[in-house]
Structures are given as C-alpha cells and as structure tokens.
Amino acid sequence: MNDWIIGLEAVLTWQPLFFMVLGVVAGIAVGAIPGLTATMAIAVVLPFTFAMDPLPGVMMLLGLYSSAVYAGSIPAILMRLPGTPASAATALDGYALTQRGRGGEALMISLVATFVGALIGGIALAIFAPYLAGIAVNLGAAEYAMLALFAIAIIGAMSEGALAKGLISGVLGLLIATVGIDPIDGYARFTFGSSDVRSGLDFIPILIGIFGVAEAFRQFEKRAGVARVGSSNALGKYSIRHVWRRLVPGVPYSSVLGFGVGVLPGTGGDIGAFIGHNEVRRISRDNRRFGKGDPRGLAAAESANNAAVPGTIAPTIVLGIPGNSAAAVLIGAITVHGLRPGPQLFEGSPDLVYGIFWSLLFIPFVMLIIGLVGIQLWGRIISIPRQYLWPSVLALSVIGSYALRGSVFDVMVMTCAGVLGYAMHKGGFPVAPLIIGLIVGPIAETNFRRATILDGGGYGWMLEPLPLLFLVLSLVTLAFPIINTWRRKRVGV
C-alpha cells in the first residue's frame, strides 16, 4: 500500500500529468492516420523524453501508445482503413455500421469500449502483473506453437458459413508470411532474386492494401452514382447511456481476454482484438451479424484491443522482456536513465513502477474526455464528398506504406494487396483470416519447428499441459461452426 501511495504522489504533479495528456492528444492524431503505427510514433517521440525525468517521459509514451491504439479505430470505422494493425478487427463491424448511417454510434461504442477495456486492463495489470509475467516468461516453443494454432483455428470459426474460404484465406496469410528469409536456417524463400523481397513482406502495407485500397477500388467501381457512405447527417448523437446498455456483459469478458493475450510476449492488441471479437460472438445469441455491423462485435474488438495495452506492459516492467515492439521502445525510455526493468525496479524505483500503474488507470479517463470532445470532428470525414475522400484515402495509404521503410516496393506490395483484397471480396473470401495468418505466421513456423527440433523430431510436445489446452480449445473453436452449419442444413434453414 505504501508503494501505491508513493506512486500516486509521484503522478499527481503537473509535469507527469501534462505530458501524459500531451501524449494522449498526440497519440490520437497519429493513430487516426492509417499507416502510422503506435510503435513508429513512440520511436519518433522517444528522443524527446531523454531530457525529462523517467516518470513523465514514460507517462507521455504510455499516453501516446494507448491513445494511438484507440484512435486507429476512427478511420477503421469511417473508411474501413485501420489506423493501426490493432484496429483491423474493428473495421469489420465498425465500417458496416457507418454504411448504415450509424457512424456516430459506432464511434461512441468504440470510445466507451476503449474506456472500459483500458480501465479493466489497467486494474488487471496492477493486481496481477507479478504473477502473470512469471507465467508468461515460462512459455516455450511448444506453447507458442499451439497458441498460434488456436489463433488460426479462430480463422475457421470467424468464417461460419464459408469455412473453406476462411481457411484458404488464413493459410494464404501463413504462406505470405513465409516470403523472405527462413527464421531457423536463414535461407531465402520465394524471393526470385529480388533484394526487396528478401527482407520479407511487411504486414502493414498488406493490411493497408487489403482493407483500405481494396475498399477504394470498390468505391471507384461504383462511381459517384450510389452513395455508399452515409450522408452528412449520418453521425447523429448518441448518449453514453444508450450505447452502454448494449455492451454489457461482452465488453468486460473481451477485455479480460485482451489483457491475457497482451501479456504473452510477441502478441498484442491485433491478435487480442480478433480473439475477443470471436469469443464474444461465440457466446452471443443471434450472432449472425457479427462481422457485418453488430455493435457487440465492435465493442468486443475495441475493448480487447485496448485492454491488451496494459497487458503488454506486464512482462516489460516486471521482467524487462518487451511484450511487443512498442513495449521494447518503452524499455528504452527507462534504460536511458540508467534504470533497468525487472524486480529490482520495483524495489529501487517504486515511484516509477507504481506511477506507471496509476497512469494506466488515469489514461482511460483522459481518452474518454478527449474522445467525447473530438467525436463530432472525426465524423466530418464522412461528410467529405466521395470523389475527394477516396483519392485522399489512396494518397494517405501510399504514405502509410512508404513511411515504414522508405521503400517504393512497399507501395507496390500495398497495391498488389489491394488487388488481392478486391478479388477476395468478389469471390466471397473473408479477408480477416488472411491478416491473422500473416501476423501469427512467423510465430507459428518458428515455434512449430523449434518445438519439433527440441523433441527430436517427434510431436509429443503437443500433449504437454498448456499446449494440449490450446489444442483442445482450437478443436472446440473449429467444431462449433461445423456443427452449426450441419444443424442449419438439417433443419433446412
């Protein structure tokens, strides 16, 4: 309790609070722009923290990270263009709501779910951080391989009614992830002699192409004749109370799931959002609209997404093992001051550690206030005439792809992904599984091969407790849509 009071005293001074709010505002601006990832934003801002005390610097970066993850939902909802990878799941239901003239409701749902998810994640971090990080660091190749399988099994479950197409999409994503250098032996694969391809296909340009550019192609296909985006009055006004009623109890459930996924090193909000979305869908009655404009799906994705942010901080702070690339940059903000994340930080700098816990409890409130103020502003985007909006989306997409590595090759990858996404829409192939496959591909291959090597070529590692649990969860997740489809055919629905 003493450490909590020390942390609170450290936070409640003007400098940490000011920089935390500054970070939130900057993060919203960055996260709303497709292609500018939270990691990139933190890396750009990091040098500014060198001249500050550790706590204000870290709080600014945490505010930036958290709000960038939230703000990625804004273009995802309004333009089907995820602002950050973690908002890919949000685009599924969010954009469909915008098309129905319910963009304002979608933005409000996103904001409220973000608030709840981030708050639950912050509370969970404060309570469970030491215990969770200890478990996560003990996960080996076998556990990670099965976790990847579980994520892939969700591919099939998400594609109920189109199971084969969903699995094809997912496996294609896994295959795209193999392009480049093999992670175990270092051989070049499917590079065809190109040095650009040799460094692999970054998933950000593919994400932008699949979701944003493909949608732009569909918009240009229909010309200006059909108003597919809502009218300028489409946003409307929605009170928090109206929205809140719909969200309980799916949001807390997906928040806990998102936090749990975020704790696992190497995973983050992007995977957490899809898992949260799928799990809430699975336990919901009348879930046919999930992925097609169900507010519960949107809320589940956003709350899991934002609860994963505190989750990634857990192994970072407690053990010095970054939960993801953004957390790795955060470590830099600590080590530059001669401090070292880990158990010794809890004893040597309780003001910093518990100040971080407190800041992750305050940041949701700051995001909520700024988000409520800004919500009518975001909606102006869809009031822009289509003939101006979609070329602008293309221009922003190009920047988002180019900015990653300063490579025109990534712009070409984005364009090709746009063509692929367009063709997948026409063919009835869900695109979300491809994105999941792309993200978990490296995890799946590396750990599958490592686990096999460590087992001397056998597959007995699949029967160890945690891997077996993930295996069973995977089979259960896959079985549900098959059984439901069989049942529907049987009763002639």
Place this chain on the structure above:
Amino acid sequence: MQTDSPEDKALAAADEFDDEPVESRTSNVIAAAIVVALAVLIIVQSQFIGEPGRPTDPGPGGYPTLLAVILIVVAIPLFFQKESGEAWPSFKHGLGALAILVGMIVYAQILGLIGYIVPTVALILFGIKVADPKTSWIRSLLYAIVFSVLIFYVFYSVLGVSLPRGDLERLLS
C-alpha cells in the same frame, strides 16, 4: 446474451447496404483452380529452397510445402460450393477501378524519381475525375495541391516521416 432490442431487429433487417452474395459455382471453381495451381507452384518451388528437411525438422522448404498441401485439401470443397461473393462489375463500371489500379502502378514507379508532391497531386486529380468526371477542374486541382502539400508538410516536417523528395520538396522544406 439478450439480443431482442428494436435496434437489433432493425439492424438485421437493414441489409440494403450489403451487396447480396451471388450464387456462382463457376466463380468458385475458378477460385479453387487458382488456389490449387498456386499451391502446386509453391510445392515445386519449395523443393529448391535450401537443404532438404531432416527427420527432426521440416526444413525451410518443408513448412511451405505443408501449408500448400493443407491449401489443396481445404480448396477441394470449394469446387462444389455455390455461394460466391459480390457480383463482378459491368465493364463500364469496372473501368473506374481498373483506371485507378493503373494510376497507382504508374504513381509508385515515378514516386521515387520526382518526389512526393507532383505525383500525388496527379494521382488525386486523376482519382477525382475518375470518381466524378463532372467535378470542376479548378476545384479538383486546388484540392489536390492543398492536400498533397499539407500532408507532405505534416508528415515530413512535423512528424519527421521520411518521404520521397525531389526539387520541389527540398524547396518547401
């Protein structure tokens, strides 16, 4: 979980913004054939990657081969399915999307040669006229210039994001 609110029922009924899936077994057969052909190509190419797999490890070529085999297996049911996706556009409406695709390919090629602003102005102007040919040329050009310069300034000067720079960009920055 309860889902009986009037909003939920309205949501379920309001499908006018959805493109209704069409039934096209031909489309599915073509898609399945493409997927199988791709999988076979991957299997063939994988044989030339690095060392052959060992009993203890599939090897760099073994893992893509495994995935390609799985791809073939899950593609088989597709040959017998009827439900497809959205309807493909007519030739006239499809020209718009095709024009934009060609525009983007050209854009990507010249982006690195002459900088960011001029090609982006051209792309946005082209996109506006494709989306709505009746839009005023002057208004479209003005919008394209303002947007491109503003974006360049925000990203390059404020956020420090690297963008292709030609003579014009050097002048502005």
